[in-house]
Amino acid sequence: MRPPLLPHQKAIRWVLALGVAGVLAFLEFKPDGAGLPCAFHSMTGLPCAFCGGTRSACALLDGDLARAWQTNALAIPLVLTAIAAALGALFENLRGRALLDWAALGGKWKPFAPLLVFVFVLWWIPHLVSALRSPEAGLADLSNPIAACIAEWVGR
Numbered sequence: 001m002r003p004p005l006l007p008h009q010k011a012i013r014w015v016l017a018l019g020v021a022g023v024l025a026f027l028e029f030k031p032d033g034a035g036l037p038c039a040f041h042s043m044t045g046l047p048c049a050f051c052g053g054t055r056s057a058c059a060l061l062d063g064d065l066a067r068a069w070q071t072n073a074l075a076i077p078l079v080l081t082a083i084a085a086a087l088g089a090l091f092e093n094l095r096g097r098a099l100l101d102w103a104a105l106g107g108k109w110k111p112f113a114p115l116l117v118f119v120f121v122l123w124w125i126p127h128l129v130s131a132l133r134s135p136e137a138g139l140a141d142l143s144n145p146i147a148a149c150i151a152e153w154v155g156r
Contacts, residue, residue, distance in 0.1 A: 002097045009098070013089035020086035024079075027058050045144025047131045049074060049124040052139050074123065129154055 005013070040048040052072035057079045059068035068076055092098055131139035132151040142148050 002099075002101075004096050005092065005098060010093055013093045017086045017090040017093070020082050024061065024083070027054065028061050041139075041141070043146075045141035045147030046150065047128060047139040049120060049127065051131070053078070072127070074120075074127075 038048055038051055040046070041051055050072070053075040056068045056072040056075035059065075059071060060076055060079055065076075088099060132142075132147070132154045140147050140151065142151055
């Protein structure tokens with residue numbers, strides 16, 4: 001049996017649970033078209049791997065899985081993981097004990113970090129090409145010279 005949570009551990013779990021609930025509420029009730037600013041997109045006109053994530057999360061929360069997948073499929077597991085983490089933190093606080101040894105669990109993922117980065121970059125390339133070939137999604141700004149040059153190179 002795990003020892004009881006210390007006060008600072010309970011506080012961290014409350015912040016996590018309430019923070020995720022706040023972000024999800026913002027995404028659910030935010031005005032349409034209000035996304036988070038992206039420095040990479042502002043400089044290059046190209047979508048970063050997370051561009052479209054806010055719109056994708058909103059679509060997922062609205063139950064539109066197809067639109068969420070089309071806008072940015074990477075947001076789907078991130079939103080679901082955030083919800084699971086918040087529910088786990090809430091449950092741990094109500095229970096008064098940790099469910100898992102989070103430090104040990106985090107250490108087990110370190111060997112997979114390079115593979116995750118590789119898969120992430122591998123996923124980003126088709127996302128970038130798709131955004132350049134079909135600008136109606138609003139992910140690429142072809143008025144930016146960098147994006148226009150790469151779009152021409154991709155064959156738009």
